[in-house]
């Protein structure tokens with residue numbers, strides 16, 4: 001008896017221990033969950049329990065991450081029916097999972113169906129899915145089929161026509177109320193399937209149809225090496241899902257209360273959610289931003305552009321930059337007589353509400369089919385894999401088109417045949433305009449010439465000298481007098497350069513060829529020769545001579561003199577035997593000649609040179625065309641900044657200016673300059689940042705919008721940084737020779753310089769300071785051109801950190817030092 005008692009006692013104890021010491025992951029009919037108790041998935045990844053949102057006393061059943069300290073609710077059971085107090089119980093009753101209140105009334109149930117089966121249990125899986133199944137393991141219900149506002153890896157978004165389940169996200173009403181908000185993200189199966197972000201019944205954003213590799217409106221999708229996206233469309237179901245290549249990464253997609261669809265990743269060491277991308281990101285993401293028959297191009301100031309053969313419906317609004325009215329045909333279609341198609345490349349395909357697909361047709365058959373059907377307005381390939389196959393056809397108006405600089409796909413838009421050979425017509429028209437312009441110009445010219453001549457005469461009378469806009473010796477002499485810039489004789493320069501022989505040619509500079517030469521005294525020179533008849537060039541030449549003559553710094557190229565005789569205009573510099581930075585760092589064999597120490601010296605030197613231009617010289621100069629090929633290297637491998645043809649003088653307290661003529665080099669241009677023509681010292685800082693990253697990585701920052709991650713250095717650096725792998729940016733052979741903290745510091749500075757927002761970028765003074773001294777540094781925010789446009793995060797308020805952070809401090813602190 002005593003034995004039996006002891007036995008039952010220990011049984012009780014072990015049951016007790018089991019119940020309370022090891023977390024359980026399953027609700028069974030005999031064990032309900034009270035408020036305060038939780039289920040924890042077997043791998044301890046997810047927790048289910050009662051919670052209250054912030055600023056609310058209401059109780060809800062929810063699922064959140066076990067390992068994320070900041071409670072992040074991913075799913076809510078009773079979102080519309082909160083419990084007023086903590087007397088709720090989650091139990092299995094008659095096979096259904098139900099939430100009961102204090103009076104044991106049903107507040108919420110999974111299946112709304114009593115007597116489903118006589119036994120069932122609900123288990124919280126390590127995927128975050130709560131699954132109710134019967135005693136044979138058949139799934140009766142699962143929370144993944146009823147998402148709240150969050151999509152987790154493995155969850156499907158879309159429809160299952162067999163069970164009539166439609167899985168979509170709905171935002172919370174507010175941060176303290178998980179009830180259905182006004183935004184939803186849902187598969188739209190009318191027409192060709194595509195995902196739509198809705199605000200109520202209004203379309204906010206559209207993913208575009210799946211094109212075999214990605215959604216047409218999400219060009220950045222396929223370059224993802226973190227997520228494995230899949231899209232399944234067959235007669236039974238249509239859905240989109242994704243997995244993570246690395247299962248220990250914590251990542252979710254959430255539709256937040258303001259209607260922003262965000263991809264967030266938990267970065268443990270920073271204790272915060274990191275925004276990976278967000279939709280809608282920029283103006284072109286807005287549904288039908290440009291109305292019908294127009295493409296939205298985010299890279300242009302006037303973002304809406306009518307398709308070929310179309311014109312603005314209301315030109316006035318159009319030129320006031322409201323394109324929402326869209327465009328209309330210039331010439332009506334003539335289906336019977338035969339229309340044609342105009343190809344629009346790099347497009348986000350228009351709304352597929354009135355589109356259909358024929359997967360068997362080839363592109364040629366597609367064209368024929370479309371041509372035959374008078375209601376067909378456009379066609380394209382349905383699947384871009386393997387050069388394109390299948391046929392997508394639109395009828396009715398084409399709406400919500402976007403044009404990318406890269407990526408996207410070709411679409412063929414139906415236009416009247418006369419629009420296609422209208423090139424001839426257009427050129428005739430152009431010819432007329434040209435002739436008229438020439439005649440008018442000639443008259444004006446004659447008139448002005450006359451006036452000038454008159455004025456010249458009067459000035460000569462008063463002994464005054466008038467300089468015109470070309471350059472002449474008088475002017476050159478004037479601009480050189482102050483700086484004692486020597487004037488060279490043409491025949492001296494010609495002799496030095498072997499009469500400008502092609503063997504002596506070093507390359508092509510900003511406004512003409514550059515020759516190597518040797519003066520009689522043995523000094524080696526580089527001669528920049530202005531192309532004759534180069535109107536723009538002479539402006540740049542003049543600019544350079546005016547500026548550089550006044551500048552002296554060991555990190556700027558030194559000018560020796562100039563030459564202006566008749567048609568010939570030349571600038572003479574000291575010769576740089578080691579050519580330019582790009583000649584080394586981008587070359588497979590020469591790159592090893594620059595070790596980390598030298599590279600760091602070069603980075604510092606460029607920084608000091610730019611700082612001198614911005615701040616320390618008597619003038620305040622913005623270079624505007626900093627790039628690796630404009631950084632020359634002297635005999636000691638010291639960097640010398642060259643090419644001041646585009647530089648601009650700034651007034652003492654002027655901080656920003658605008659230009660109609662954006663000059664500079666793609667890949668080094670800051671977004672505000674490239675897109676809006678705004679330049680400031682911060683646009684030079686941006687270019688410096690790109691050069692810095694190029695020096696570290698050894699590859700060119702070629703193309704901001706390329707699908708190939710190796711092409712967009714900024715994005716690559718940023719991704720590595722966010723993943724705490726920033727040292728991978730460094731050429732491996734170099735890594736052994738350099739102190740990692742110095743390297744990390746450089747990368748951090750580089751990322752600070754290329755931040756999207758000019759205000760966030762440090763000044764050159766801060767850059768020199770941060771590079772030079774082991775000091776606290778701000779955390780870089782998302783750089784410009786970092787993410788593909790649709791994934792472009794407009795959020796720059798959340799800052800992110802990488803493992804490479806050395807310390808955090810705000811930019812203003814730093815500038816105060």
Ligand SMILES: *[C@@H]1O[C@H](CO)[C@@H](O)[C@H](O)[C@H]1NC(C)=O
Pocket residue numbers: 246247248249
């Ligand atoms: C997966 O992610 C974890 C945490 O982020 C990381 O520690 C681990 O190295 C990653 N594994 C791989 C194979 O990348």
Ligand SMILES: *[C@@H]1O[C@H](CO)[C@@H](O)[C@H](O)[C@H]1NC(C)=O
Pocket residue numbers: 174175256257258259260795
């Ligand atoms: C949604 O996200 C955006 C960007 O992070 C943020 O500005 C906004 O406040 C968020 N809305 C809510 C309701 O949390």
Ligand SMILES: *[C@@H]1O[C@H](CO)[C@@H](O)[C@H](O)[C@H]1NC(C)=O
Pocket residue numbers: 356373374375376393394395
């Ligand atoms: C023409 O296109 C419309 C709309 O796509 C479609 O409903 C109709 O069946 C097509 N007609 C023919 C003859 O293919």
